[in-house]
Every structure is written in C-alpha cells, then in structure tokens.
Amino acid sequence: MHLHSVHSDGVHTPTALVAMAVQKGLRAIAIADHDSVDGIDEALAAADGFDLEVISAVELSVEYQRFQDIHLLGFCIDHRDPAFREKLAEFRKRRDDRGRAIVTRINNRLARQGRRSIDYEEIARSAAGALGRPHIAMALIARGYAHDMQDAFVQYLIPCNVPKRYFPMAEALAEIHRIGGIAVLAHPPTITPDRMRLGGLVRELASMGLDGLEVFSNSCFEDTIIFLESLADELGLIMTGGSDFHGFEDDVEMGSGRGGLAVAYRLVTGLKTRLSDRKKESG
Template sequence: MIDLHIHSTYSDGIYKPAELVAMAAAKGLKTIALADHDTVAGIDEALEAGQSRNVEVIPAVELSVQFDTYQDVHLLGYLIDHRDRIFLDKLAEFRTIRDQRGQAIIANINVKLQHEKKEAITYDEAVNFADGAFGRPHIARVLVNRGYAKDMQDAFERYLIPCDEPKRYFPMDEALAEIRRLGGIAVLAHPTSISEERKVLATVIGKLAGKGLQGVEVYNNMCNADESAFLARLAEDLGLAATGGSDFHGIEGGIEMGSGRGQLAIPHTLATALKNMHHL
C-alpha cells in the first residue's frame, strides 16, 4: 500500500519528515509522497530517512491555487525538481506573504482575546511550531496549548475563521506551468472540496485537463466509495492519472496515514503509473 498525500512540520503537520517515514515503515507502506503546503523544505530529510527505512519517498508539493471563481483549490505537484532555484525563490516569496497574513490574523485574535479578558498570544509562539511554511494550524495549536480552545476544530471555529484575513493564491495557469517546468506531474487534490455536484466537477476537471492537468486524487478522505468510483471513471475518460492519499497531518481525529478514516487502501500500482508518466 502507499500514501501520496502527507504533511510534515514544514507546513501544517505535527510530525517531522523522518518521523513520518518511520511511521510509514511501521505501517508497511512502500511509497509515500511528502506534499507540504507551498514548501519543499522537508523533502531531503524525508528522502534520506526513506533510504534507511526502505520506504520510497516521492518529492511533492501542494500549492494553493485559484481557478475561475474557485479559491483555495489544492494542486499537487509530484516528482518535481524540488531543488530548482527559481521555484525555491517563488516559494520563499509566497511564504513571506503567508507570514504577513499570519501576523494579521494573530492581531485580530488578540483583539478578540482582549474582549474575553484573556492574555494575548504571540507570533513567536505560533512560528515555533513551524519548520517551514507558517499557517493557521500553528496559531490554532497555540490557542489549544493556552487552554483557549479545547481542540484544533474548536480553535478554528472560535478564533481562526472569524479572525481570518485574505489568502494569496497561485493562478491556476501559473501553477500548472510551474509544475510542468519542474518536470513534475500536476494532480488535483481532493476534488470534491471544489464541489460535490458531479456535473460541476466534470466541467471543472475537463477544463483543467485542457490546461495541462495530468491527474486526479481519486482516493481521499473527502470522498465516499461512490464518489471515488465517479472520479475514477472521469479520470479514465479524460486520460488522467488516478492517485490517492490520506492528507495526513497528525492533528485530525480518526485520520491515519495510509488508511485515512479507514476506507483507504491505495495500491502501489498507482505510484508505478505516476512514475511511468514521469518518464514519458
């Protein structure tokens, strides 16, 4: 079995890349993909750990993208050149903007905390949880640690969502072109996060295929078996690769690496097909 969608402390996961590889080995996973949000800083650590643990690690990234009227579409780039200097510079600029957004969110939260007669939180507290790209889950962890929220979901509902600030996204055309330039394969993550209406999804994915999308995350935590079957048929009709992953962060209750909520069993043949596409 494999898991092609995992996050580490370099974005919004709670385990370091080497820890994730060790967990994968313990679960008998043969291949994983480290796909952190807007950063590739953890890949070399994961690759090194994979060699010692006999776990294949696929270099990947998950970009936050805007397409038409859809914001925060997630685009996975697999088998990319993660050491490309131009790409690294783009990600660094993107992370600077993420940091500025995070500081603004913290300021908004502190206004709310002041009204609640609670002590303010700090940027330094939150950023200490991040090895790479800083994001809202790191702020949520501070709120939980302070006792201001009972868990991550509660932190988001009570503080992060009402105190949010606008997020910057990669334009879809730019993101697809960049993954292609890096020699990678562009795959749409958890498609039903865009829409659960099948006609809408078929239209969106069809448009993206025409722009250079190469795959669809058919097997994921947001889909039931019937939805995955629909996505598999759609991918086959459009000539797109099928992939799958748990989107494991380590902070969601009931989600495990490799199996998700218990419904995932992603065959190694999907990783093989992805690599075969890469070599074409």
Template sequence: MEIMIQQASNGNYIDLHVHSSFSDGVLTPEELVERAQAEGLSAIAIADHDSVAGVAAGVTAGKERGVEVVPAIELSVQFKSYKDVHLLGYGLDWSDRGFLERLNDLRERREGRSRDILAAVNNRLASEGREIIGFEEVSTHAKETIGRPHIARAMIGRGYVDSVEEAFRRYLVPCNVPKRYWPMDDALATIRRLGGAAVLAHPTSVSILRSELRSIITELVGLGLDGVEVFNNMAQPEEMAALQRITGDLGLVATGGSDFHGIEEGQEMGRGRGGIRFDGALLVPLKVLIEQRRKL
C-alpha cells in the same frame, strides 16, 4: 461501479499525500517516514503547502528505512472563481532556484497573513480578558511556513481551547484573512516545466456537483492537468467512484492519499475514508509519467 482499491493483492500500500512540520503537519519528515514504516507503507509523498523544505530530509530518512519518499508539493491555486483549489505536484525538480524564490515569496506572504490572523485572534482574546499570544510562541510549533494550525496549537498550549477543531470554529474561521493564490495556468505550467506531474487534490472540495466537476477537470486537462486524487478523505465512496469514472474517461492518472497532518481525530496515514488503503499500483503510472517528463 465498484471502487478500487480496497486491498492490494501483494500487500503493497502507499500514501501520496502527507504533510510535515514544514507546513501544517505535526510530524517532522523523519517522523513521517518512521510512521510510514510502522504502518507498512512502501512509499509516501511529502506534499507540504507551498514548500519543499522537508523533502530532502524525508528522502534521506526514506532511504535509511526502506520507504520510498516521492518529492511533492501542494499549491494553493485559483481557477476562475474557484479559490483555494489545491494542486499537487509530484516528482518536480525541487532544487530549481527560480521555483524556490517563488516559494520564498509565498512563504513571506503567508507569514504576513498569519500575523494579521493572529492580531485578529488576539483582539478577540483581549476582549475575553485573556492574555494575547506572541508570534514567536506560534513559530515554535512550525519548522518553516507558519499557518493557522500553528496558531491553534499555541492556543491549545495556553489552555484556551481543547482541540484544533475548536480553535478554528471559535477563533480562526471568524478571524480569517483571505489568501493570495497562484493562477491555475501558471501553477500547471510551472509543475510541467520542473518535470513534475500535476494532480488535482480532493476534487470534491472544489465542487460536489458531478457534472460541474467533470466540466472543471476537462477544462483543466486542456491547461495541462495530469491526474486526479480519486481516493481521498473528503470524498464519499460514491463520489470516489464518480471521480474514477471521470479520470478513466479523460485518460488521467489516478492517485490516492490521506492528507495526513497528524492533528485530525480519527485520520490515519495510509488510509482513506472508510478505512480504504491505497494500492501501490497507483504509483506506477505516476512514476512513468514523471520519467517521461524528465526525458523531454
């Protein structure tokens, strides 16, 4: 089965998965919109990890530059024994007070985890005879939620490593502290309650076994899953074709996104593995679904 979508017939391209400096991206929401305009994209979705703090600025900048910014979020979720499953929520009410309180609680927990990881990294640095890194120094690299990429950038600034990849390999992975996750059923119900559409991000990060993945996605549909990020940077072409078949068989929405952070070598906004681009037609059924949810 041939993968859609290599080229849009009308040149209308999008990217439904980018990160800003309000989570673990490098660029501000305004800079993301500027980059999207330069790349010729008609729409992007700012989907920060457990945060919607950058959405308002992104939407405003998008209106000024003629780039549609879809409000979104990427939640870290647990489903059965599968941990750190990423769930994208599109078009949800990002001003809901209860939701913001829940995100603030998650942000505080994440900050505590980041402090513990930094303490472990500093122990390793001290054993190497290097000066430790203060949390305040790390926080200068983040707008809101502080995570491991911000520690990596602080280490690069000190000259301790040459790249984010090296920081993770030598320090951040060995010094990792387990996350706490949203239960899948709760995350799906929350996105639906807020009028949004729930999409499973880069599914091959959950499993590369196609029969297992089909079984997982089928079960998630029963819990309220709306779509699958078919076109992404983690999947090989044949895996994207398989995801496309599963999505079609189950009547789900298919989306595509680069998972752009601005720090991965060779990764570009608006492009997936092999240089494929994401057709603007992917946004149409997603927006239809979101509009239907808002009317309920």
C-alpha cells in the same frame, strides 16, 4: 500517498513521518507540504537505508476563475530548482504576513474576552518557521481557549481569518511541468459538491494540462470514487490517492483514512508510468 510536515500545516517533522511510515510498512510516501519543499531533503535523508520511497512533491494553493484555494499537487518534481524555490520563498513571506495578521485579529478577540494574548514568534518557532492555521489552533488549545481543533477554528481561526494569495492555475500547471512534475488535482470533492460543476472544471483543467485526479482520499466515498474514476478514464488522467495526513486528525492515519481509505502502491506505479511516457515524448 501525500502528507504534510511541520514545513506547512502538519505537526510532525519529515524525519518523524519517515519513521512512522517505516513502522507501518508503507512502500512510498510523498512529502507534499503547502507551497513549500523545505522538508523533502530531510525526508530523503531519513529514508536512506530503509525500504521506503520518498516522492518529492508540493501542494500549491491555486485559483481558477471563481474557484479559490484549489489544491494542486506536483509529484516527482525537481524540488531543488532555484527559480521554483524563489517563487515559494515569495509565498512564505506572504504566509508569514498573513499569519501575523491572523494572530493580531485573534489577540484583539482574546483581549475583548479578558484573556491573555498568544505570541506569534513563539508559535512560529514551534512550527519550524512554517506557520499554518493549525499551529495557531494548537496554541489556543494549549492555553485552554479551545477544546480541540474544530473548536479553535470555529471560535477563532474562521472569524479572524485573513485571505491568502494563490497561484493562478495556468502558472501553477506550467511551473509543475517545467520542473519535471506531474500535476494532480487534490481531493476534488472539496472544491465543489456539485458534480456537474466539478466535472466541467476538471475537463477545463485537463485541456490546460492537468495530468491526474486524486481519486482516493478522505473526501471520497464509494459513489464519489466511481464518479472520479469515470471522469479520469474519460479524460485520460492518471489516478492517485492520499490520506492527506497532517497528524492531528482523529480518524486519519498515514496511508489510510475515512471511509475505509487505503492507498495502493499501484497508484504510485501509475504516476511513474505517466512520468516515463512524458520523458519519452519530450526526448
């Protein structure tokens, strides 16, 4: 369900993503860019007239206690909310500063290797102004400095990384709820492989207002899915799924992925039911 466009670290425009989803016969997609909602209106317009539902979403970069870069999905949000967009604009400025710093570090490394530098502005233009590390990686590949994405990250992006800023978890949960959304923890196994620690974290987040878990993802195989389903049932959390499609993965497609991943529409129905229940409670 959740995927990324050029407005964060994906390689396709929202219009192209809609066209791909229509061609695949998908019933729903969620444009969930990292710390950005700029692609949603384009996707909604592109889907007009097609039997495809575009869910307004965002994937916030969050920290909680010792855990950094937790990804928190907000589904069915009011993506036009001015205060929320202002918060994201702050993040975009910080992301731009971070991108420039990473490119500077990479260029220093390239200079030591006797190689020509890459140009930040040129990369930013190709990324529709929403530059992420994969866009820098693609520039390195295009120059012949790396064979593929993994090689680019190992040689340059990881050693030249600059830490990013995160939303505090409590603030992220409150903000998603304020703009009418459902808060779901994305690809939980990437947070920690230790199931005892992960279970403890999810229980804490559920007590803070977390609504759901992304049970079906490229990070989840059968035994992990069983564990997450049990955790969701125990805590009354909804279950969602997503291919986390960016457009550059060899073994991931929109709506499907590793380990035989296939995202069923019933997960969208569960999302809508939780949203409806919340509106009744608040109404």
